[in-house]
Amino acid sequence: MSTIPTATISRLVTYLRILEQLESQGIKRTSSEHLAEEAQVSAFQVRKDLAYFGRFGTRGAGYTVPTLRRELRRILGLTRSWNVAIIGMGRLGQAIANYPNFDSYDFILKGLFDTDPEKIGQSISGLEVFHPEQLPRLVKEKGIDIGFITVSPEAAQIAADALVQAGIRGILNFAPAVINVPKEIHVEPVDFLAGLKRLSFYIQNPQLKEELA
Amino acid sequence: MSTIPTATISRLVTYLRILEQLESQGIKRTSSEHLAEEAQVSAFQVRKDLAYFGRFGTRGAGYTVPTLRRELRRILGLTRSWNVAIIGMGRLGQAIANYPNFDSYDFILKGLFDTDPEKIGQSISGLEVFHPEQLPRLVKEKGIDIGFITVSPEAAQIAADALVQAGIRGILNFAPAVINVPKEIHVEPVDFLAGLKRLSFYIQNPQLKEELA
DNA sequence: ATATGTGAATTGATTCACAGCG
């Protein structure tokens, strides 16, 4: 068991997506080879990633799509649903609150927060916007597990502190800023401006894209 | 020189952000120690990351903020601006098109595309929406370098093919799907649903968050 | 005196080759 690469977790999410697509197409069986092709990794990698968690296939035959899908959902903690709050109801926060079928993705929107008095009391996507001072109470009452930070980079650390204080367990950080939280709280950055700047680097330095002689 | 870790590029973006913040505060000098603390990495890591590209500091004294900032911008290809097109003018595409000060981030929005006849011809954020069949012409005419994919996961591969065909050089993929492009085209995924599922895993498996005895 | 820059050592992740099972 020991230590599981973070890249493995990212790939499990990709495998799960592929399995869900296969299942919706009525395909019953697959193989490490096939999953590897769809996920654009090696078949070794697929098998090694799965081996961290157990044995899910049949030698000589491959994997049963619904079984492996169920196992991956269990591994990823998707047998339960997670309650989510959004801090920052600017354009981005509103776009996410209105994301179509957000609730079908095993994550349920339970709270919206903003410091702007204009926004407090407004209803967005069927939920009232509260001041962040209500966070501790509402996190407890509604069983909120995860917070989205969609405030400005300057306010991101304050929002993170408020979420941690309120007893949240994980943070999805959309702000272009590094936030500092206790190590038992997991943070996932979602940062398209950083992605753009990485793109800029790789376009400008194409020789680093596989050392083509 | 040889091969630069992709994680190094991500960290350079973070260092640049910190330097820009320091500069806006009028701070003139910094150190690997200080940058490390802000970026939440080790000082060794900061120095090693910079060493891939040259020598930017003064021994015994540290780094000059404006100098290192300029050097990082050069390394990341941000001495020029990049022209961007968005494929998919649904909610997400519209939210990005209206992102405040998008243009101040060294990236300039030059084209909007959608297959929906209702959307074609509409003006969003001062730009007309075109059918993707116009991509090759407009990419050439407007010198578009980068495409954002903000279509459904089912349409993501079609959008990617169209962008590659039109001669784009990099893709920011917001769709929750793996896309397949020639290896000289760089793709950066921006996938908040995947981030959420990784969060779910780490919340469910807190022991993997630093092996606390 | 102090903080960078860098080869060497260590740790971690991926690839490989094949043993094991259906």
Next chain:
DNA sequence: CGCTGTGAATCAATTCACATAT
């Protein structure tokens, strides 16, 4: 016979220790 599961080998990334420059 085919494809999974896995220890061993390779490759890559990070950490360390210290020589080096100011």
